[in-house]
Amino acid sequence: MAGLTEQYDFLSRRCVWVNGPIIVGAGPSGLAVAACLREKDVPFVILERADCIASLWQKRTYDRLKLHLPKQFCQLPMLPFPEDYPEYPSRKQFIDYLESYAKHFKLSPRFNQSVQSAKYDETSELWRVRAAGACAEPGNVSADVEYIGRWLVVATGENAEEVVPELEGLEEFGGDVKHVCDYKSGEAYRGKRVLVVGCGNSGMEVSLDLCDHDASPSMVIRDSVHVLPREVLGKSTFELAILLMKWLPLWLADKILLVLAWLVLGNVERFGLRRPSAGPLELKNTQGKTPVLDIGALGKIRSGDINVVPGIKRLSPGKVELVDGRLLDVDSIILATGYRSNVPQWLQGCDFFSKDGVPKSPFPNGWKGKSGLYAVGFTRRGLSGASSDAVRTAMDIGRLWGEETNVAKRIFACHRR
Ligand SMILES: Cc1cc2nc3c(=O)[nH]c(=O)nc-3n(C[C@H](O)[C@H](O)[C@H](O)COP(=O)(O)OP(=O)(O)OC[C@H]3O[C@@H](n4cnc5c(N)ncnc54)[C@H](O)[C@@H]3O)c2cc1C
Ligand SMILES: NC(=O)C1=CN([C@@H]2O[C@H](COP(=O)(O)OP(=O)(O)OC[C@H]3O[C@@H](n4cnc5c(N)ncnc54)[C@H](OP(=O)(O)O)[C@@H]3O)[C@@H](O)[C@H]2O)C=CC1
Numbered sequence: 030m031a032g033l034t035e036q037y038d039f040l041s042r043r044c045v046w047v048n049g050p051i052i053v054g055a056g057p058s059g060l061a062v063a064a065c066l067r068e069k070d071v072p073f074v075i076l077e078r079a080d081c082i083a084s085l086w087q088k089r090t091y092d093r094l095k096l097h098l099p100k101q102f103c104q105l106p107m108l109p110f111p112e113d114y115p116e117y118p119s120r121k122q123f124i125d126y127l128e129s130y131a132k133h134f135k136l137s138p139r140f141n142q143s144v145q146s147a148k149y150d151e152t153s154e155l156w157r158v159r160a161a162g163a164c165a166e167p168g169n170v171s172a173d174v175e176y177i178g179r180w181l182v183v184a185t186g187e188n189a190e191e192v193v194p195e196l197e198g199l200e201e202f203g204g205d206v207k208h209v210c211d212y213k214s215g216e217a218y219r220g221k222r223v224l225v226v227g228c229g230n231s232g233m234e235v236s237l238d239l240c241d242h243d244a245s246p247s248m249v250i251r252d253s254v255h256v257l258p259r260e261v262l263g264k265s266t267f268e269l270a271i272l273l274m275k276w277l278p279l280w281l282a283d284k285i286l287l288v289l290a291w292l293v294l295g296n297v298e299r300f301g302l303r304r305p306s307a308g309p310l311e312l313k314n315t316q317g318k319t320p321v322l323d324i325g326a327l328g329k330i331r332s333g334d335i336n337v338v339p340g341i342k343r344l345s346p347g348k349v350e351l352v353d354g355r356l357l358d359v360d361s362i363i364l365a366t367g368y369r370s371n372v373p374q375w376l377q378g379c380d381f382f383s384k385d386g387v388p389k390s391p392f393p394n395g396w397k398g399k400s401g402l403y404a405v406g407f408t409r410r411g412l413s414g415a416s417s418d419a420v421r422t423a424m425d426i427g428r429l430w431g432e433e434t435n436v437a438k439r440i441f442a443c444h445r446r
């Protein structure tokens with residue numbers, strides 16, 4: 030039940046009428062909403078710029094990555110993880126799960142379809158979504174395709190593009206510089222002095238991985254950071270946080286988490302890990318900053334294997350000058366400086382998303398816009414937030430779809446009489 034009709038316009042561009050929602054992105058969010066729509070017999074199309082599902086997980090994450098939240102918070106709707114999966118599935122296990130999820134619900138995204146623009150046409154009350162193919166087709170036909178449909182589901186994620194900061198002197202540095210999305214393992218860095226810029230979950234784990242491969246990482250903490258233990262007395266800190274937030278005001282939940290963190294980790298400030306004045310949950314809610322869940326980097330900071338350094342002033346050939354005036358010799362730089370949404374680059378004429386590419390309405394109201402627009406996976410609540418958006422979105426579209434098909438059935442019945 031593809032629900033697609035293809036035609037060519039006068040510029041030989043392919044136009045595809047989609048009888049159902051157009052979903053942009055085949056990551057966990059796009060797959061989850063598609064699976065929920067499949068259950069309701071609503072046809073759809075999924076457009077994906079890469080040549081595979083879950084491209085963030087398959088192509089832009091490092092080898093040793095594991096989910097950092099327990100598995101029950103990371104599974105998608107209607108199909109749990111296999112029972113023999115560990116509490117924190119590996120990257121490979123998560124990808125296998127997503128592949129089997131797509132297979133189970135018979136989801137076949139259109140790959141190599143990078144959405145360049147999407148616009149609501151007030152006159153026809155339809156979305157026009159233009160996608161560029163990866164390669165031009167033989168003959169005169171343009172590789173661009175225009176998809177036209179009643180509903181648009183944005184599922185391109187909070188991590189669609191890497192953030193690359195402007196660092197003075199970067200061109201003169203001369204050594205190898207890459208974003209963490211291109212980092213696979215510390216193997217390539219054996220014996221090297223590596224500057225890791227950023228101290229989020231990526232910066233911490235990459236620094237740990239570098240230590241495990243006999244490299245010498247220096248990790249830049251330009252400001253402050255909340256590090257929490259991944260577990261407290263065998264219970265996941267994330268689960269504990271959810272429990273606390275259910276019964277207590279946010280500030281109190283934060284206070285309790287910080288006391289527990291202090292009991293498990295001790296005073297981390299003496300190692301250069303200054304805590305922000307706002308609590309970890311408050312910061313996650315207001316700025317989307319995920320606290321670091323420690324899986325071993327802290328031990329390496331304590332032992333001095335990871336050298337914590339302040340902000341960067343400028344780079345010069347083979348060297349970095351820090352804001353405190355120190356000069357370090359460095360062979361390579363890894364930018365663990367975060368990610369951003371790309372929605373502002375392609376979604377036009379709509380004020381539902383902020384300039385940062387996330388819905389302006391906070392959770393749980395950011396999933397539905399006007400004129401058949403939906404956003405799945407922009408809650409700053411990881412995979413569990415994506416699942417909750419997917420279920421709501423599919424319910425809503427399923428209801429509208431049901432109403433439309435009922436009208437069509439009545440017209441058909443009336444015509445036959
Ligand atoms: C290293 C890392 C580890 C993480 N670990 C966890 C974790 O343990 N637990 C957790 O809950 N969350 C985690 N997250 C958060 C992460 O956002 C989710 O795991 C999840 O990947 C979100 O799914 P998504 O489908 O919304 O976005 P994505 O996985 O980013 O998928 C979006 C898809 O859209 C495609 N796309 C983007 N732009 C376009 C376009 N213009 N046209 C067509 N296709 C497009 C992309 O190619 C991609 O395949 C992690 C994130 C990172 C970066
Ligand atoms: N499952 C897992 O184990 C993992 C999960 N993740 C998730 O992926 C998402 C992205 O994480 P991550 O890649 O760490 O990105 P984050 O956005 O969480 O962190 C970016 C870091 O880069 C720093 N930074 C940015 N620009 C500069 C600069 N110019 N100079 C110095 N520092 C800079 C930020 O500092 P500042 O705070 O001062 O802005 C911050 O410490 C998060 O949600 C995270 O939880 C990531 C890795 C592993």
Ligand SMILES: O=C(O)C(=O)Cc1c[nH]c2ccccc12
Nearest residue numbers: 267313319320322409410411412
């Ligand atoms: O891993 C991520 O990026 C997430 O967003 C998961 C997440 C949601 N809320 C949190 C609070 C603490 C640590 C991780 C998360």
